[in-house]
């Protein structure tokens with residue numbers, strides 16, 4: 001079945017871009033954490049970022065080579081203190097798990113792309129794990 005021009009294709013492109021943006025954002029958050037003396041948190045952000053790159057590769061398989069532009073300046077503007085970065089990142093991961101990827105899974109199913117739907121469901125649970133890791137790190141700093 002051809003994915004060209006479908007809602008699923010749009011969702012895959014958005015997800016691909018989102019995962020790579022996540023990696024770029026986590027690199028910025030890692031830099032900030034390192035400056036604040038949280039080396040372990042910096043390493044966690046970098047590790048999660050690498051997992052987002054893996055996710056982007058999964059999506060890319062369906063859409064092929066595409067050009068995307070990540071606005072690094074905009075991401076730098078989002079970056080705040082590490083505690084707030086952790087909270088923001090955790091909320092974003094949770095939203096991917098709870099809202100975005102289930103919606104994309106459902107739309108893929110409706111269009112008959114069952115493999116894509118399965119991937120959205122399985123990556124959704126990975127994003128939930130990410131959310132919990134980030135929340136745990138935030139709680140460590142607070143206590």
Ligand SMILES: [Fe+2]
Pocket residue numbers: 019022051052055123127
């Ligand atoms: Fe991801």
Ligand SMILES: [Fe+2]
Pocket residue numbers: 022048052093126127130
């Ligand atoms: Fe994630």
